[in-house]
Amino acid sequence: xxxxxxxxxxxxxxxxxxxxxxxxxxxxxxxxxxxxxxxxxxxxxxxxxxxxxxxxxxxxxxxxxxxxxxxxxxxxxxxxxxxxxxxxxxxxxxxxxxxxxxxxxxxxxxxxxxxxxxxxxxxxxxxxxxxxxxxxxxxxxxxxxxxxxxxxxxxxxxxxxxxxxxxxxxxxxxxxxxxxxxxxxxxxxxxxxxxxxxxxxxxxxxxxxxxxxxxxxxxxxxxxxxxxxxxxxxxxxxxxxxxxxxxxxxxxxxxxxxxxxx
Numbered sequence: 728x729x730x731x732x733x734x735x736x737x738x739x740x741x742x743x744x745x746x747x748x749x750x751x752x753x754x755x756x757x758x759x760x761x762x763x764x765x766x767x768x769x770x771x772x773x774x775x776x777x778x779x780x781x782x783x784x785x786x787x788x789x790x791x792x793x794x795x796x797x798x799x800x801x802x803x804x805x806x807x808x809x810x811x812x813x814x815x816x817x818x819x820x821x822x823x824x825x826x827x828x829x830x831x832x833x834x835x836x837x838x839x840x841x842x843x844x845x846x847x848x849x850x851x852x853x854x855x856x857x858x859x860x861x862x863x864x865x866x867x868x869x870x871x872x873x874x875x876x877x878x879x880x881x882x883x884x885x886x887x888x889x890x891x892x893x894x895x896x897x898x899x900x901x902x903x904x905x906x907x908x909x910x911x912x913x914x915x916x917x918x919x920x921x922x923x924x925x926x927x928x929x930x931x932x933x934x935x936x937x938x939x940x941x942x943x944x945x946x947x948x949x950x951x952x953x954x955x956x957x958x959x960x961x962x963x964x965x966x967x968x969x970x971x972x973x974x975x976x977x978x979x980x981x982x983x984x985x986x987x988x989x
Contacts, residue, residue, distance in 0.1 A: 851888035894967040912936040925956040950982035
């Protein structure tokens, strides 16, 4: 069988990328586990690695120290530009970029479509809340691409908006746990409990993060506290309890199920 030829420059190529110009050549394999990946696949069907990440690692191996170094530098510069623009969007007075991508639902409202809002016109907390809604809507819809795209922006927005109230801390803990930053999620939840040791959303966030960290005794203590204070807390009509009613309404049942299963 003859060696593959680059479809762009015509040079003999080996591997997934042309050593002369960097063009993708033929099929490819996952750089994490080595399994062959179909041309249309977005994720490796064995280990779940994002194909673009796998391909970029292969390209980097082929280019660093080789003839494709200028291509690699250009790509890195473009990435840096994108990051800089995204950062400016989150700063007061920074530019906003129109897009036709649907955005997440507003607090208490329906879905918003069309051009995203100008985040620079919002307070830091308003911008963070809007990004939180977008990420969580994407997660609910199973859109992992959009969730991964906006997750770092949402987490960074809440960090920049500190000091946060308990609702903002709960949002940040949820984002951190969704991003598998479990230690950070637990620490953020415990910030809520430092302010109000009976806060239901703080107890819920702390219990879930502890559970996913494998700290079942700590999780049990938080769920036990939920059962002790649930009625008295619900009677207070705290705003974030009503905003997150699907969580608070089910929290006592969740706590009983966890403790009953130990």
